[in-house]
Amino acid sequence: MPLPEGKKDQSRVISLSRQVLVGDFVKKVKEISGQELLDCNQCGKCSAGCPMASAMDLLPNQVIRMAQLGQEEVLKSRTIWLCASCLTCESRCPRGVDLSRVMDALRLIVLRSGTPALDLADLEQEHLLQAPQLAFIASMRKYMP
Ligand code: SF4
Ligand code: SF4
Incomplete structure (x- = not known):
């Protein structure tokens, strides 16, 4: 308005x-x-x-x-x-x-x-199975405390 x-x-x-x-x-x-x-x-x-x-x-x-x-x-x-x-x-x-x-x-x-930008529990099973492990490790370093 x-x-x-x-x-x-x-x-x-x-x-x-x-x-x-x-x-x-x-x-x-x-x-x-x-x-x-x-x-x-x-x-x-x-x-x-x-x-x-x-x-x-x-x-x-x-x-x-x-x-x-x-x-x-x-x-x-x-x-x-x-x-x-x-x-x-x-x-x-x-x-x-x-x-x-x-x-x-x-x-x-x-x-x-103390605020994580990523919660692995929020990721869909499909992504967890298909994404390369390196991507998870890099993401955890970048997005989690
Ligand atoms: S480093 Fe700079 S150019 Fe590269 S993605 Fe970040 S803001 Fe953009
Ligand atoms: S290029 Fe450098 S000076 Fe120009 S807006 Fe970006 S940070 Fe600022």
Whole structure:
């Protein structure tokens, strides 16, 4: 339903403050990833070359923007789990940002909170029988604490 004229959709409003921009979440992402988030100038070259972009709910440049702004909602994004760590974004980035490390850091923050991204019990028997064992081992390393 369209909002009345002059009203903002509150679910899309981002609250910014100095505390958030230098807060624990931003510090943690920087510490784990080893990346200076503010080096990113939002040129978009990472997203333009990302082979997984069409399946992502947030583009890679949007992920780093949310991390820069201390928006912890980024942890709910499918994108951080879909990133294939292919490093295409790093090779295209004019600012030398390794975005795959930022994605790694965001996944680690979720996993360290004890929330698995994958429950083997949810997988269908058919997939369990057909998928190669290596795929399971790799998935467990990536998606489970
Ligand atoms: S390519 Fe680099 S500078 Fe450009 S948006 Fe992506 S991370 Fe930021
Ligand atoms: S490392 Fe991840 S974000 Fe970067 S191009 Fe590859 S899939 Fe996309």
